[in-house]
Amino acid sequence: MIPHEQFRMTPSRRAILDGISGAACHPTADEVYEMVRRALPRVSLGTVYRNLELLTRHGLIRTLADGRGQRHYDAVLEDHCHVRCEACGRVDDVRVTSPGQLVDAVEDGGGYDIHGYRLSFTGLCPDCASERERSAPGRQLEGGDDESQGNED
Amino acid sequence: MIPHEQFRMTPSRRAILDGISGAACHPTADEVYEMVRRALPRVSLGTVYRNLELLTRHGLIRTLADGRGQRHYDAVLEDHCHVRCEACGRVDDVRVTSPGQLVDAVEDGGGYDIHGYRLSFTGLCPDCASERERSAPGRQLEGGDDESQGNED
């Protein structure tokens, strides 16, 4: 969060901001690109990335480097928690009880100067869960390959 | 976690496993590569990546896609929490009170089928904290540009 440095709220930045705010779940850079292009067909992906970074630096959005692959972007600035679908990678919000006490729960930080926390859950989003149920009802299908544990954090 | 599929504990895999277990903090792929090469100078980076993925799939290690940039690898399989240094990217363990209750704390998962959690903290590791103190004692230096909040999760 860089306090002293001015920048213009240009059409592309407005569109990026609106796109992220209006999205159903937290979009990736190229999903933002798609959304912005519907309003401004000539924007480039480079500009989208440049502005996602700038908006993050100025505290107007948050960048979630949550999982594997792409980052996700979030227009909600308050501290909150996320779920990431293990199957499709989609990221949504979760509400948890008393998340503010999480930092206090640290018993041994090994000398780290702790600034914040990040709590995210993994699981299956409604769509992927029902799709999985359709293709393997009750798990009666051919063995193995469960992977539900998710060793990739 | 794929249960039924055999694989050989080859020298390179053994070395990767040992390297991760013996490392001071959770290493990245090329740190693992470095370590393995000390024992087996002819291994390729491709093999290291292939085997990190295989060992993860078989539940022998965990892949931490924690932050920006590189992934980190962890030989401790039990659920536990991490800290990532905002300055150098290093990842270590933290102990927190009753982490097992975290999943129970979810009030509204929005229809997700939640399998696990990932709690990590951000902050400054001892080295970076003391370096920062040396270069800006008490923060009396030139203004602005703190960034300590860290909008990049």
Place this chain on the structure above:
DNA sequence: ATAACTGCAAAACGTTTGCGTGTAT
């Protein structure tokens, strides 16, 4: 004989950057 494993180099992926031009102040 077969399946698993490897080194090597090329490709893929998501992201960043340099440059020349355009636009707001």
Place this chain on the structure above:
DNA sequence: ATACACGCAAACGTTTTGCAGTTAT
């Protein structure tokens, strides 16, 4: 006039993949 912003295309760092040769079973 100046600083900021952009499109475009090239470059980047990390990870994955295809292929041809090697090794264990």
